[in-house]
Amino acid sequence: MAVNSQQPDDRHAIEKIVSSYPPEQRFTLAIMQDLQKQINYLPKESLQMTAQHVNAPVSVIFSMATFYKAFSLVPKGRVILKACDGTACHIKGSNVIIDEIYKALGIKPGGTTPDGQFSLETVNCLGACALAPVLVANDQIYPKVTPALLRDIIKEYRGQSDESDGSES
Amino acid sequence: MKITIDGNEIEANFGETILDAANRSGLEIPTLCYSEAFGGQGVCRMCMVEVKEGDRKRLVASCTYPITSEIEVQTSTPELLEIRSNIITLLYRRAPNSDYMKKLHQEYECTGVEPVDPEEKCIMCRLCIKACEKVGAYAISTIMRGTEKRVATPFDEESPVCIGCNACADICPTGAISVKKEGGRQKIWHKSFEMFRCEVCGDYFSTLPVKEHVKEQLELTVSGDNLCPNCRRNKLARDVANVSK
Numbered sequence: 001m002a003v004n005s006q007q008p009d010d011r012h013a014i015e016k017i018v019s020s021y022p023p024e025q026r027f028t029l030a031i032m033q034d035l036q037k038q039i040n041y042l043p044k045e046s047l048q049m050t051a052q053h054v055n056a057p058v059s060v061i062f063s064m065a066t067f068y069k070a071f072s073l074v075p076k077g078r079v080i081l082k083a084c085d086g087t088a089c090h091i092k093g094s095n096v097i098i099d100e101i102y103k104a105l106g107i108k109p110g111g112t113t114p115d116g117q118f119s120l121e122t123v124n125c126l127g128a129c130a131l132a133p134v135l136v137a138n139d140q141i142y143p144k145v146t147p148a149l150l151r152d153i154i155k156e157y158r159g160q161s162d163e164s165d166g167s168e169s
Numbered sequence: 170m171k172i173t174i175d176g177n178e179i180e181a182n183f184g185e186t187i188l189d190a191a192n193r194s195g196l197e198i199p200t201l202c203y204s205e206a207f208g209g210q211g212v213c214r215m216c217m218v219e220v221k222e223g224d225r226k227r228l229v230a231s232c233t234y235p236i237t238s239e240i241e242v243q244t245s246t247p248e249l250l251e252i253r254s255n256i257i258t259l260l261y262r263r264a265p266n267s268d269y270m271k272k273l274h275q276e277y278e279c280t281g282v283e284p285v286d287p288e289e290k291c292i293m294c295r296l297c298i299k300a301c302e303k304v305g306a307y308a309i310s311t312i313m314r315g316t317e318k319r320v321a322t323p324f325d326e327e328s329p330v331c332i333g334c335n336a337c338a339d340i341c342p343t344g345a346i347s348v349k350k351e352g353g354r355q356k357i358w359h360k361s362f363e364m365f366r367c368e369v370c371g372d373y374f375s376t377l378p379v380k381e382h383v384k385e386q387l388e389l390t391v392s393g394d395n396l397c398p399n400c401r402r403n404k405l406a407r408d409v410a411n412v413s414k
Contacts, residue, residue: 044324057308057330058328059323060307063310063312066312067312067314
């Protein structure tokens with residue numbers, strides 16, 4: 001769902017999110033979190049609008065946007081896979097899971113598939129070490145993931161996309 | 170209030186930083202990210218000193234530590250020398266292409282290290298960012314974080330607010346910011362500016378947006394317009410000489 005900020009509709013959507021916060025610098029992070037959540041990434045124009053809204057230099061806003069891992073300047077996939085790479089998951093073979101995702105989807109941590117369906121991130125600990133290795137797809141948690149299970153998970157989400165977005169493609 | 174620095178008793182003001190007090194008394198504490206114009210930033214940790222207050226000893230950055238009591242300061246204990254040499258080693262590893270760091274690396278007799286990027290010059294002292302802030306442009310900032318952190322304009326593109334004043338390049342201790350001047354144009358931070366000539370000597374010396382910026386800032390002051398720093402100095406000297414005649 002890449003946003004084209006040249007389009008008036010998309011521009012308007014960004015403007016609506018940005019202006020729903022008071023025009024003070026302390027709301028910058030909240031605005032960016034909201035944008036990230038709703039648009040799936042921070043388009044260039046959204047950062048410029050945010051800067052204008054909170055009356056801060058674009059350089060400061062850009063510095064913040066690139067500092068936090070939670071923000072992305074390029075569109076994230078429809079399904080965000082979070083592979084836990086904390087100590088317990090690491091020992092239980094999270095690297096195998098990450099490799100397996102690479103084999104299945106061709107993306108490494110931080111990457112997004114060209115069709116915009118999947119993004120892969122690693123997280124440092126989800127606090128569910130008893131379930132290691134853990135994988136989170138959007139907000140669904142998958143415990144004790146094995147390569148076989150992983151393939152099923154990916155298939156499941158891919159299937160969803162065919163049903164819902166099939167008409168578009 | 171009285172403090173001692175390396176055994177020298179000096180008079181310091183309440184709230185003044187150790188570094189300022191030392192500089193005023195002619196005692197040297199090495200720094201990297203400090204500029205008199207901006208005050209201490211506490212970024213490089215080169216100016217670490219040992220502060221003894223009562224029985225308690227601790228290490229502080231002298232550029233940001235305000236003097237609030239009668240303290241004893243040591244500026245070159247073996248521990249501090251090791252800290253400085255480590256800082257230089259690490260910064261040299263980061264910015265091996267800078268002559269400034271090469272010199273310091275030799276001066277501090279640091280151990281050899283494998284450079285990260287042999288072309289890199291920046292030591293991340295943030296002086297350029299401070300300078301840009303003070304000019305009022307806010308064109309550059311640090312982006313990314315951790316090992317990828319660097320100074321850049323937003324989106325690594327030419328910044329609409331950059332006026333090409335070169336304050337960042339002028340203050341950079343390591344010459345890490347590239348400025349290209351060619352045929353009456355100047356290029357800095359991906360942006361190309363038209364330059365203008367000094368009225369007297371005819372040399373190109375600054376960019377048109379700087380001219381506008383200076384005009385805005387100094388509306389009321391006497392015009393020193395369109396003179397390069399050298400010619401302006403000469404003119405001022407002549408004016409003073411005429412007055413005193």
